[in-house]
Amino acid sequence: MDSLPPELLVRIVSFLPSTADLISTRLVNRRYAAIAFRPLFELLRFSGQRQDHHPPWPPPTPGRELSEGQVGRTRTVEFVKLPEVVDEVLGLSLVQFTKTFIFDPAYYRERxxxxxxxxxxxxxxxxxxxxxxxxxxxxxxxxxxxxxxxxxxxxxxxxxxxxxxxxxxxxxIWTEKIAEQKENEEAVDAALEKLFRVMAALEKIEIKSWVFDGSVLYPGLEACPSYLIDAQRRGSFPTTFFLEILARALYATDRKIKDLRVSEFFAERLHDSPATRHLFTGLQHIRLDMLHVEFLADEAPRFQVLVELFKCAQPTLQSLSIMAGGKWPGLPSRGGHSLLKILSHEPDETPLVFPELEFVQLGGLILSTPPLLRFLRAQPRLKRLEVSHIYLSTFDAGWPRLVEGFPASVEGWKVSGPLGHEPVFAEGPAAYNWMMTWKPWQLPPTSGWKAMQRKAETYFERIS
Known part of the structure; x- marks a missing residue:
């Protein structure tokens, strides 16, 4: 191993699965300590979740505060305390190695x-x-x-x-914290600008909501899972607000990223500004997880804010994921929806063309088939698709017809959740539970696709 070139050792170390493995590697000798140093600190998370608490939803995995396969460090922090924590982190001189920044600080919402x-x-x-x-x-x-x-x-x-x-x-306590949050917004902006100026290697930002168990924070409550309570109030999740303050900091420091992921995203709260346009410019990967998708309804006007922002990512976007339903993806909103409400030109809803787009993932939606097919066929380099809990609301245009219309560039697609089509009733808004379930293996051998089953997922490869 000592005879291997440094570049190859760096590549080998990148496959180590956990923080503990990297720490052990650093103990081998000085050479290995230097090689394992960078990946050990490539992820930084500012989280409201205490390290001795697990979120009530989804069920916790003991001892794993970071996703499997990710290494890095997590700092427990409240939104109002961000200036203090940023100064502390900058004092460690490790932020320069951060490639992935996860942002879900404790944020106390009203009501x-x-x-x-x-x-x-x-x-x-x-x-x-x-x-x-x-x-x-x-x-x-x-x-x-x-x-x-x-x-x-x-x-x-x-x-x-x-x-x-x-x-x-x-x-x-909540009232006091909310007042502090409002008073400290400018200080938080300044702290994030200071942080991003040092993050020369930053490539990815993931924005989440603070998920906590109120019965742990306040013993004596019978059950108080924050996600279930927040879901009652439209737009109560602060992630879109977080997106905009991070966008302002990136804009002020002229820092660009390649990968953006936002959970509990509320499109109606997003603003078209120089900062948000700067954030979307140059993005290669976008994932938006959302609860409410009424703005995608067939009868809704085009959502111009997202249209303009997606235009900023048009030349560079390689993968796009739009997942609806939050933690209940099997329960999409009623009625037909169209991606062209956010991914098309006006006035005739000509689909936006993403010349580098290779992967599209969709979940938790009831989609009208013609606009979906128009969008897919407009992408010249589309290679892979992944769908889960997708229901097609157009009569006589179900999954077989959609699959038949996939662009020739698509090499494979994956089904990772239930699919449906053929609405039972011709009148009234479409609903997932009033549609016929479609089994992917119902495709005939003449379809041109070869199916492979792996656990709960079905993979299709094009037959040449």
């Missing part, structure tokens, strides 16, 4: 606790699915079951009163 109380109120009217009683002891008239259900309902009715003191204390 969170009012929404929590609303959730408790709603639960009082929900059916009782589980009760604690022994069926063998049930009376002939079912009175034992009724008594058990009543105990559950009484527990729900008294819960707001039981938790009142804790909620009041949490609200007081």
């Amino acid at each position: 969170f606790w009012q929404d929590y109380l609303t959730q408790l109120e709603n639960e009082m009217h929900e059916p009782v699915d589980e009760v604690g009683f022994n069926p063998d002891d049930d009376s002939e008239d079912g009175s034992e079951l009724e008594a058990a259900i009543e105990r559950v309902l009484e527990h729900r009715r008294t819960r707001p009163e039981r938790e009142a003191d804790i909620i009041n204390a949490a609200q007081a």
Whole structure:
């Protein structure tokens, strides 16, 4: 190994799967310590999640605060404390090696606790699915079951009163934090500018929401998963706000990135500005995960803000992922939707052409077939597709016709979730649960595609 050139050793070290492996490599000798140094600090995360807490949703993986295969360091931080943390990180002289920056600081949104109380109120009217009683002891008239259900309902009715003191204390903390966030916005902007000036190797930014378990933060609450509460209020996730403040910092420092990923993205909150145009210019990879997609509805006007921003990425974009439904991708919005609302020219919705686009991923959407096909066929270098929880709402234009119309450049595509088409009712808005399920292996042998099944995924390769 000592005889290998440094470039090859760097390549070998890049395949090490965890931070622990890189730390062990650094202990071999000085040469290996130098080689493992850079990848050890290529990822930086500013997260509101405490390292001894796991988010309530999705189920946690013990001991893994970073995604599998990623190495780096995570710094627990509140939004208002970003200036202090930035100074601390800059003092370590490691930021110059950061390639991936994950941003999900603790951000205290308004009305969170009012929404929590609303959730408790709603639960009082929900059916009782589980009760604690022994069926063998049930009376002939079912009175034992009724008594058990009543105990559950009484527990729900008294819960707001039981938790009142804790909620009041949490609200007081929230009010103070919200005021601090508003007062410190300019200081946060300045801190992020200072950070990005040093990040010479930065290529990727991933923006997430702070996901926490309120019952861990405030013992005594029965259950308080932040994601479920935030999802009640449209646009309550701060990720689009985070996107704009990071865009301002990149613009001020003339720093460009290649890869942008935004979770819980709310397009209606996004502004077309010099900073956001600067952010999108030169992007090679874009992934937007969103809950609400009404702006994509067939009857909706074109969403000009995103159109203009995608135009900035037109010459360079290589992969595009648009995933809807949040953590419930199998429950897309009702009605037909079209990607051309954000990916076309006006007035005739001519699809935007991305000359370098090779990969498209779509999930959690009900799509009209003709505009989808028009967009795909307009891309000259499109090679791969991935779809999950996609339902086609156009009558007589289901999956076989869509697959038949794929551009000749497509070499393969993957299905990683349920698909549907052929709406049951001709009238009314399309809905995923009123469509026929389509099985990918229903494609006939004459389709020109060879299918391969791997666990819950189906891969198709074009037959030459």
